[in-house]
Amino acid sequence: MGVVKIKNMEEFAAVSGISRPTVSKYFNDPDSVRASTRAKIEAALEAHDYRPNIYAMNQNRKLTKNVGIMVPLMADPFFAEIARNLEKRCIDAGYRPTLYSSHGDPAVEEEILDSLRSLKPSGVLLAPLGRASNRAAIEAFCADVPTVLFDSNLKDTGLAFVGSDAPQFSSLMVDYLCRTGEPPCFFEMKNPANPNANRRRLGYIDAMERLGHKPIIYQAAGTGWSFEEIGRTGGLAALEAKAFGTNTVLCSNDRLAIGLLTACYEKGYRVGREEACDLRVAGQDDHPFSRFTCPPLTTVAQDYESVSRHAVETLFRAVEGDERPYEVTLFEGRLVMRASA
Amino acid sequence: MGVVKIKNMEEFAAVSGISRPTVSKYFNDPDSVRASTRAKIEAALEAHDYRPNIYAMNQNRKLTKNVGIMVPLMADPFFAEIARNLEKRCIDAGYRPTLYSSHGDPAVEEEILDSLRSLKPSGVLLAPLGRASNRAAIEAFCADVPTVLFDSNLKDTGLAFVGSDAPQFSSLMVDYLCRTGEPPCFFEMKNPANPNANRRRLGYIDAMERLGHKPIIYQAAGTGWSFEEIGRTGGLAALEAKAFGTNTVLCSNDRLAIGLLTACYEKGYRVGREEACDLRVAGQDDHPFSRFTCPPLTTVAQDYESVSRHAVETLFRAVEGDERPYEVTLFEGRLVMRASA
DNA sequence: TATAAAAGTTAACGCGCGTAAAATATATAG
DNA sequence: CTATATATTTTACGCGCGTTAACTTTTATA
Numbered sequence: 001m002g003v004v005k006i007k008n009m010e011e012f013a014a015v016s017g018i019s020r021p022t023v024s025k026y027f028n029d030p031d032s033v034r035a036s037t038r039a040k041i042e043a044a045l046e047a048h049d050y051r052p053n054i055y056a057m058n059q060n061r062k063l064t065k066n067v068g069i070m071v072p073l074m075a076d077p078f079f080a081e082i083a084r085n086l087e088k089r090c091i092d093a094g095y096r097p098t099l100y101s102s103h104g105d106p107a108v109e110e111e112i113l114d115s116l117r118s119l120k121p122s123g124v125l126l127a128p129l130g131r132a133s134n135r136a137a138i139e140a141f142c143a144d145v146p147t148v149l150f151d152s153n154l155k156d157t158g159l160a161f162v163g164s165d166a167p168q169f170s171s172l173m174v175d176y177l178c179r180t181g182e183p184p185c186f187f188e189m190k191n192p193a194n195p196n197a198n199r200r201r202l203g204y205i206d207a208m209e210r211l212g213h214k215p216i217i218y219q220a221a222g223t224g225w226s227f228e229e230i231g232r233t234g235g236l237a238a239l240e241a242k243a244f245g246t247n248t249v250l251c252s253n254d255r256l257a258i259g260l261l262t263a264c265y266e267k268g269y270r271v272g273r274e275e276a277c278d279l280r281v282a283g284q285d286d287h288p289f290s291r292f293t294c295p296p297l298t299t300v301a302q303d304y305e306s307v308s309r310h311a312v313e314t315l316f317r318a319v320e321g322d323e324r325p326y327e328v329t330l331f332e333g334r335l336v337m338r339a340s341a
Numbered sequence: 342m343g344v345v346k347i348k349n350m351e352e353f354a355a356v357s358g359i360s361r362p363t364v365s366k367y368f369n370d371p372d373s374v375r376a377s378t379r380a381k382i383e384a385a386l387e388a389h390d391y392r393p394n395i396y397a398m399n400q401n402r403k404l405t406k407n408v409g410i411m412v413p414l415m416a417d418p419f420f421a422e423i424a425r426n427l428e429k430r431c432i433d434a435g436y437r438p439t440l441y442s443s444h445g446d447p448a449v450e451e452e453i454l455d456s457l458r459s460l461k462p463s464g465v466l467l468a469p470l471g472r473a474s475n476r477a478a479i480e481a482f483c484a485d486v487p488t489v490l491f492d493s494n495l496k497d498t499g500l501a502f503v504g505s506d507a508p509q510f511s512s513l514m515v516d517y518l519c520r521t522g523e524p525p526c527f528f529e530m531k532n533p534a535n536p537n538a539n540r541r542r543l544g545y546i547d548a549m550e551r552l553g554h555k556p557i558i559y560q561a562a563g564t565g566w567s568f569e570e571i572g573r574t575g576g577l578a579a580l581e582a583k584a585f586g587t588n589t590v591l592c593s594n595d596r597l598a599i600g601l602l603t604a605c606y607e608k609g610y611r612v613g614r615e616e617a618c619d620l621r622v623a624g625q626d627d628h629p630f631s632r633f634t635c636p637p638l639t640t641v642a643q644d645y646e647s648v649s650r651h652a653v654e655t656l657f658r659a660v661e662g663d664e665r666p667y668e669v670t671l672f673e674g675r676l677v678m679r680a681s682a
Numbered sequence: 683t684a685t686a687a688a689a690g691t692t693a694a695c696g697c698g699c700g701t702a703a704a705a706t707a708t709a710t711a712g
Numbered sequence: 713c714t715a716t717a718t719a720t721t722t723t724a725c726g727c728g729c730g731t732t733a734a735c736t737t738t739t740a741t742a
Contacts, residue, residue, distance in 0.1 A: 056698035059396040075421040228633045265635035292569045294606035294635040397728035
C-alpha cells in the first residue's frame with residue numbers, strides 16, 4: 001500500500017513512471033506493451049493497489065469485457081452448476097460475467113434482456129425459458145448482441161446453439177432398460193417448458209420402435225417449473241390408474257423422476273432393479289440431487305463440461321472476430337447406473 | 342418507436358421538450374419533477390425508448406443504484422431461493438441487484454468483494470461463507486460499503502445481521518420429537534462451515550437438558566459444502582457403528598438429513614414415524630427438496646420472507662440515511678411435519 | 683393581483699478514461 | 713553504425729451524464 005491514495009489513471013501513471021495512454025493500453029491488454037514497461041506498471045500496481053474505474057472504462061470502449069449469463073431457473077441446481085461453470089470460464093478468459101435468472105417467467109426474461117442491453121456486454125450466454133420465451137424479443141436481442149444459446153434451442157437464433165443430444169439421451173436409456181428388464185413407458189409433462197422434452201420423447205419413440213416395442217407415453221398435467229410437484233401429482237394419478245402399463249418408467253427429466261419417486265413412496269411402491277421391487281424408474285440429466293434420492297436415480301448425465309466449454313469458446317471466438325455460420329453442437333449423454341433402474 | 346434514434350440524454354431532452362438537467366433529475370427520481378413534466382418525459386419515453394447510459398450515469402454519482410447480493414453457494418436451492426427473494430425486493434425498490442456466489446471458496450469470496458468494490462454499490466446483502474471467511478477482509482469491506490449480513494453471522498460486522506434463531510430451531514424440533522417418541526440424538530458435521538451449526542447444537546443440548554434427557558451428538562467427518570455426501574458417508578458410519586443410541590435423529594440441516602436418508606436406504610433402514618419404521622429423521626431449514634425426499638422430511642422452516650424483507654429494509658433504510666446502531670434480528674422457525682419423523 | 687416558493691432553463695465544468703495524431707524514443711536488423 | 717520498425721510520450725478531444733450557478737418561468741398561498 002502506498003502512502004498516497006491513487007485516485008485515477010493519471011496519478012497512477014505518474015507513480016509508475018509511464019504515460020497514461022500506455023497505462024491505459026496495458027489495462028486493455030497487458031501483452032500489448034513492452035515487457036520492461038509492463039514490469040514497471042505491475043510494480044507500481046503492487047505498491048499502490050489501483051484499479052481503473054469500470055464505469056469510465058466502459059463508457060467509450062466499443063466492446064466491454066462484460067458477459068451476461070442467463071438461465072431459466074437458478075433455483076434448479078442443474079442450472080446453478082452450469083452457470084457456475086460458465087462463470088468460471090469467462091473469468092479465466094478475462095471477462096466479467098454477470099449472472100441472471102429469469103425464474104421461469106418470460107416477462108422477467110425480457111426485462112433481463114433489456115437490462116443486459118444497457119450493460120453493453122461483448123457477449124451473452126443464454127439458456128432461454130423455451131416455449132414460453134418471447135421468440136421475437138430474443139431474436140431481436142441476438143441481432144444486437146453476440147449470443148450463444150445453450151440448453152434450450154430456439155432454432156437459428158443467435159450465433160450458435162450448444163446443448164445435449166436429446167434423442168440420444170432417451171435412446172441410450174431405452175436401450176439399457178430394455179436390455180435389463182421390461183421396456184419402459186415414457187413419463188413427461190403434458191406441456192413441457194423446454195423444447196428438449198419433445199426431442200426426448202421422439203428419441204424414446206424411435207428407440208422403442210427400433211427395438212420392436214410399442215411406445216407408451218404418460219403425460220402429467222401441470223405447467224410451470226415445479227417439476228417435482230408435477231411429477232409427484234402426475235405420478236400419483238398414474239399409479240392409481242395403473243397407467244404405466246409396464247414396470248419400468250423413463251422420465252423426461254430427473255426432477256420429474258424425483259417427484260415420481262415421492263409418489264411411489266407415498267403409494268408404497270418399491271422402486272429399484274431388484275427382484276422384490278415393483279417399479280424401475282429412470283431419469284435424464286444427472287441432476288445434482290439424483291445421487292441422493294431413495295433409491296438413487298439411474299439417469300443419463302449431461303456433459304456439463306463439454307457444453308459449457310464449447311459454449312464459451314464459441315462465444316469468445318465470435319467476439320474476437322472469428323465469424324462462422326450458425327452452428328448447432330450437441331453432446332452425447334452418459335449412462336449413470338444407480339439403484340432405481 | 343420513433344423514427345429518430347436517440348443517442349443520448351441531450352437528444353432525448355430535445356424530443357421530449359424538456360431541458361437535459363431536468364431529464365437527468367427525472368431519471369434519478371421520477372417524483373422529483375412536476376407531474377406535468379414527468380408526463381411529457383414519459384410520453385417521449387414511450388415514443389423513443391431511450392435509456393440512459395449506465396456507465397456515464399454511475400461515473401460521477403456519489404452512490405449508484407447498484408446492490409450486490411452474495412451467497413455462499415448458489416447451487417444450494419435454499420440460497421438460490423433467498424437470493425431470488427432479495428433480488429426481487431431490490432428491483433421493486435428501484436435498485437439494480439447483481440448476484441454473486443462464492444461457491445464455498447473463501448478466495449472467491451474475497452475476489453467478489455473486490456469486484457463489488459469497483460461496482461461502487463450503494464449497498465450489499467451478504468451471506469458470508471462463515472468460518473472459512475476471511476473476517477478481516479469482510480470487516481474492511483463493510484467499513485467501506487453499507488452491508489447487511491444474513492444467514493451466517495460474523496458478530497458486529499456490517500450494519501446489521503438478519504437471520505434465523507438457530508437455537509430455537511433445534512429446540513422446537515427437540516420438543517416435537519420428544520413429545521412424539523424417543524428423544525433425538527444430534528447429527529452434524531464435525532467441522533461445520535456455518536456458525537449457525539454451533540448455535541443449533543447448543544439449542545439441541547439446552548432443549549434436551551431442559552426436558553431431562555442426555556444429549557447425544559454424532560459428528561460426521563468431512564469438510565466443504567457437499568453436505569449430502571457428508572451426511573451419507575457419516576450416516577453409513579454411524580449406522581454401522583450403531584452410534585446414534587436412539588431411534589430418532591435430528592440433523593443439523595436438511596442437506597445433511599438428505600444424505601442420511603440415502604444412507605438409511607442403502608442400509609435398509611426404514612425411516613418414518615410409523616410403528617414399522619426403524620428410525621425417525623428430522624432436518625432443519627425446509628430445503629426446497631425436503632418435501633420430495635423419501636420419506637418427505639420433517640423439518641423446521643426458515644422464514645425466507647421475513648428474513649429477506651427485513652434484510653432489504655434494513656439496508657435501504659441505512660442507504661437512504663437513517664443511521665441506526667448495529668442490530669441483530671432473528672426470526673423463529675416453523676415446524677413442518679412430514680413423514681420422516 | 684402581488685409575492686414567495688418551487689420548478690425549469692441555460693451555460694458550463696468535470697468525471698475517468700478511450701483514443702487518435704504527431705513527435706520522439708527505443709529496439710532490431712542489415 | 714545506419715535504416716527501419718516498433719513503443720512510448722505528448723497533446724488533445726470526446727464520451728454521456730451529474731452537478732452547480734445564475735437566471736427565468738410556473739405554481740401555490742395569501
